[in-house]
Amino acid sequence: MHGRARSSGTSLAWPTDARITSATWRKRFTRRLAISDTVLLVVITTILWFALPVPAPVDLAVNIASMVVLLLALTLMRTRTTEVIGIGVREYKRVVDAAALSAGLVAVAIMIFEVYDSRQELLIFYPTALVVLLASRWLWRRWLLAKAAQGYALSQVLVVGGTEDIAYVVRQLRKNAEAAYKVVGLLADQECNEKLVSIGVPVHQGLDSLERAVEDTGADSVIVAGPLEGGNTALKDLSWRLERTRTNVVVVSSLTNVAGPRISTRPVEGLPLMHVEMPSFVGGHHVVKRAMDIILSSIALVCLAPVIVVLALLVRRDSSGPVFFSQVRVGQHGKTFRMYKFRSMVVNAEAELERLKALNEGNGVLFKMREDPRVTRVGTWLRKYSLDELPQIYNVLRGDMSLVGPRPPLPSEVEEYRGHTGRRLFIKPGLTGLWQINGRSDLDWEESVRLDLYYVENWSVTGDLMIMWRTFKVMLKPEGAY
Known part of the structure; x- marks a missing residue:
């Protein structure tokens, strides 16, 4: 699986036994997951049995x-x-769905067989099992990511398409999905250039060399990164040719902002139809989101009250001026609100902005400087660890913001919105979001907008919980926070 490519122009060789190694390793990993799930549930069942005061056969x-x-x-x-x-939250969501389904089935069985005395064990078993299984899957994912850093992955892929499409797909896979997909080769359906060669994997040119590229790289999957030069006919021909090599075909959807749960297929004779559900910006799941905001923000304010008091004293002692800084931001449907933060800059920071605009290191729309002279000594580490944003929990409780959502924009930013960027305002801005866990100020404007729009279109409660968890990790190892 880890053979090195040998340079030979644009076509580089790769060990032919890589496919077998990758497939074997993938099966071995899924088998380990099955064994792990079984052992953990047996242990939980055994512990609950011995914990019963007067255990009965029933x-x-x-x-x-x-x-x-x-x-x-x-x-x-x-x-x-x-x-x-x-990758993603679908694995965790399926585990939750499996636990909910099985709990419902067993509860129905208890009612049918009238063994009501066992309901207490049921209420203990499933929550315990769910927490343990989710923790186990998370630990296995950590292990998988560690293996990915050593060069292992669940699938070794050959990326096919135009230069720009290939470069984008490779960048996204390496950033978000290396544990699942390891790029082992590229196949440009047109003339390739230095941009592809610089990616650092074997490069082939022309769809005529498809089978050879698969064999040389040992790929077990082919990702079609975008429209091929020959259109749908070329894609159909590609999939038929790959049948002989037993290679999976993965097609990147042109609907880049639509997540899997919103997509379903309905085959009609000779015409596979892809159904895309409309995104929902109101309804029951938004009520659940608001309820989660109220409950968690209330708990956070109570638990973090001592921390907030200490930080307030440090800000007051560090420099003259108010403890809190407030700024008008634009919320859901364009409604403005006043957002609160700990003051991390000198009092006249807004007046100094015009003088520093020529030194902007941000993404063009936002002003950012790595060594901003307006930031106070305490403000430096408040911003680094995102502690300056703790007062925004109050904005969440009030309903101006949500715990998770798009980044709250300034009115001046909204004035610069073009095209569909205004869709960011369809839901409430968030205390954290995809922008915060994917680089923050290091993101360019287009990537920041793309992440926000993706969240607006595809958010879910499970996804929000995952983003919150990843936010804690980013706070400990901050990136792009300045």
């Missing part, structure tokens, strides 16, 4: 049935397929 039967049904649900819900493990 209790043991219910616990064993709960375990077996959950294991079957984990398999039926495809929680261990390579399409979901390693």
Whole structure:
């Protein structure tokens, strides 16, 4: 799997046994997941059995049935397929769905067989099992990411398409999905250039060399990065040719802002139809989001009150001026509100902005400087660890913001919006979001907008919880915070 390419112009050789190694390693990993799930559920069932004050045979039967049904649900819900493990939230969501399904089935069985005394064990087993399984999957993902750093991946892929499409797909895979997909080769359907060669993997040219590229690189999957020169006919021909090599075909959708849960297919005779659900900006799940905001922000304000008091004293002692800084931002549907932060700059920072604009290191629309002279001594590490944003929890409780959402823009930024950028304002801005866990100030404007629009179109409660978790990790190891 880890053979090195040998330079030979634009076509570089790769060990032909890489495919076998990759497929074997992938099967071995999914088998480990299955064994891990089984062992953990057996341990939980055993502990609950011995923890019962007066265990009865019926209790043991219910616990064993709960375990077996959950294991079957984990398999039926495809929680261990390579399409979901390693990246994104779909793996975790499927585990939650499997637990909910199996709990419902066992609860119905308890009612049918009238073993009501075992309901207590049921209420203990499933929450415990869910937490343990999610923690286990997270640990396995950490292990998988560590293996990815050593060159392992669940699938070794050959990326096919035009130069710009290939470069974009490779960049996104390397940034977000190296544990799932390792790029081992490129195939330009037109003339390739130095941009592809600089990626550092074997490069082939022309769809005529497809089979040779697959064999040389040992790829077990081919990603079609965008429209091919020959159109749909070329794509159909490519998929038929790859049948002989037993290579999977993955097509990058042109609907780049649409996530999987919104896409479904309905085959009609000779015409596969892709259905894309309309994004929802109102409704029950937004009520759940608001309820989560109120509950979590209330708990956070109470728990963090001592920290907020200490930080306020440090800000007051460090430099003259108010403890808090407020600024008008634009919220949902263009409604303005006043956002609060700990003051991390000198009092006359706004007046100094015009003098410093020529030194802007931001993404063009936003002003950012790595060594901004207006930042105070305490403000430097407040901004580095995002502690200056803690007062925004109050904005969340008030309803101006959400815990997770697009970045809250300034009115001057909104005036610069063009095209569909204004869709960022369809939902409430967030205390954190995809922009914060993917580089913050290091992002260019286009990437920042793309992440915000993706979130607006595809947010979910499970996704919000994942973003919150990743935010804690980013706060400990900050990137792009200045």
